Amino acid sequence: MNKHKLICTDWLDGIQVAGDDYYAVAFADPPDNIGVKYDGYDDNLPAKEYFSLLSKWVRKLVEVAGITWFSYNAKWAAEVGTIVNFLVHSTPGLEKRHMVQTYTFYQHNQHDLGNGHRPIWRLRWRDAPLYPNQIRVESERQKSGDKRADPRGKVPSDCFDFPRVTGNSRQRRSWSPTQLHEGLIERCVKLSTKEGDRVLDPFGGTGSILRVCRRINRVSTTFEISPAYSKLIANDNAMAAVDIISPSTFLRCRTCRAKMVKLHESYVSCVEGCNKVIPLQDQTSCYVLD
Ligand SMILES: C[S@@+](CC[C@H](N)C(=O)[O-])C[C@H]1O[C@@H](n2cnc3c(N)ncnc32)[C@H](O)[C@@H]1O
Incomplete structure (x- = not known):
């Protein structure tokens, strides 16, 4: 079925009924367990319980997708690093690469450094293809008119400079408390898929991955645990309800x-x-x- 799908359930259960054989890419933006107020999800779990969920999420994603992008809160850097490290060392053929999303605009902290980045792990099966030519951007040499500039532009670095999606952003869907920048999602998805490939979004939120997939001709399967958010995503994209x-x-x-x-x-x-x-x-x- 070459359609975008949105399934309202816990994705660990729902992945069994989605009917997809394989995902070229999974892009996961899980809840951060920092007490954010979501509809129908408790974002304040005991640390041990959250760690156990993180571990289940990462393992399942790697099982079903060629490439997994896992964006998470810097507060859990050591925990997620431990999970990823253990998994990669015990799984031949699986590679890890760490990246960061940097924010120019972040919440100011008077007593300590403000948090100006969000870490991302990329877990990739060695034979899963990358398409760097799809994400080239204008280079500094091109901007300054340097003759040595590669006319195709440059492949960007592993620091993703995309702002947080704030209240006044045009991308903002106010029904969900958090939202990733569509530019970041687009870059990661384009680097790791070609047109027509299926993309898994286990944590729908506002449906930002679905919106990006529609724009760049990828096919998405989105899970969202909240019935209210699911309905809003469905309405936003004029999706039809099916059983x-x-x-x-x-x-x-x-x-x-x-x-x-x-x-x-x-x-x-x-x-x-x-x-x-x-x-x-x-x-x-x-x-x-x-
Ligand atoms: C950080 S938000 C995702 C935001 C999204 N990336 C965006 O840009 O709009 C996490 C979302 O995951 C949902 N969620 C939490 N646990 C889930 C689960 N086990 N399965 C599916 N959705 C879940 C929450 O309701 C919340 O909407």
């Missing part, structure tokens, strides 16, 4: 994480856990766009 849940697929209960069983067309029940019965549409929904 892709078959009786054999299962979902996990949002309350106790036990397996949910589909009762009939429109209800699921948490038979192995807290026994809740809820309308299917409250648990998951799927939207597509040609």
